[in-house]
Amino acid sequence: MRNIAYRYRICPKVSQIVMLKKTFGCCRFVYNRMLSDKKAAYEKEGKIPRITPAGYKKDYAWLKEVDSLALANVQLHLEKAYKRFFDSTNNRYPKYKTRHDRRQSYTTNAVGGNIRIEGNRLRLPKVGNVKIRLHRKAPEEWKLKSVTVSMEASGEYYASILYEIPECENQAVRSEIQEKKPVNILGIDYAMHGLAVFSDGTRADYPGYYRKGQEKLAREQRKLSHCRKGSRNYEKQRKRVARCHRKVRNQRSD
Secondary structure (H helix, E strand, O other): OEEEEEEEEEEOOHHHHHHHHHHHHHHHHHHHHHHHHHHHHHHHHOOOOOOOHHHHOOOOHHHHHOOHHHHHHHHHHHHHHHHHHHHOOOOOOOOOOOOOOOOEEEEEEOOOOOOEEEOOEEEEOOOEEEEEEOOOOOOOOOEEEEEEEEEOOOOOEEEEEEEEEOOOOOHHHHHHHHHOOOOOOOOEEEEOOOEEEEOOOOEOOOOOHHHHHHHHHHHHHHHHHOOOOOOHHHHHHHHHHHHHHHHHHHHHHO
C-alpha cells in the first residue's frame, strides 16, 4: 500500500468560512499551549510530559465547537516536531505558531464515513457540505484517509485529500523496461542562457513565467506600498499581489 494526495479548490460559504477560521485558531491555540506546557514541565522536572488536547476542553469550552480530530492531529504534529529536534542536531526547537501567518491549515482524519465526496460537495466534520471543484476523480477502490484544509495568502481555500492505494499493477512492466539498455544517449549540460543545452545542439526552451509576469507584479507591489498597513485597502491589495505569485506558481506546476 502507498499514499497519494489530490488537491482541490473548495468554495465554502460565509458560515463555513467562519467555522474554518475557528478551527484554524483553535488548532493554533492548542499547539502553542501544548508547546508552552511541555517547555515549562521540562525546565521544572527535566522531562517532557505527554499532553492531550482533551485536557484543555475543561478550561476552554469553546474548543468543543471544532473538529476533535483536527485537535488530535495537532498533538501528533507537535510530537513529530520534538522527535525531529532530538533525532538531529540540525533541526531547531519547535516554534510557536502565529495568527499573522498568511497560510493557515488543519488536518482531520476519515473515521466512519465522516469525510466523503457526494457529487460536487465535500463533507467535512463540523463544517458541512462544501462546494469542491472536482477536476479529477479518485477511483472507487481508493481508501480516503485524511483531508488537509488550507487557506492560502490570496484568501482561497483548498482541500488536500489523502488516499491509500494498492501498489502499481504495471510495476512488473516497469522493471522490464528498466532492464532494457537505451539505444541512444542524450547528454545534458548547464548553460548560462537557457539553463540546459543538449548534445544534439538544442536548448531547453523554458517559458519564463516569472519574467513575463514581473511587470504586473511590480505594478501591484507599488500600489501595495502606497496603502496604509492594516487598512482594508491594504488587505485587498495584498491579496492581489498574492494572486500574482499564485498564478506563476500554478503555471510552473502545470
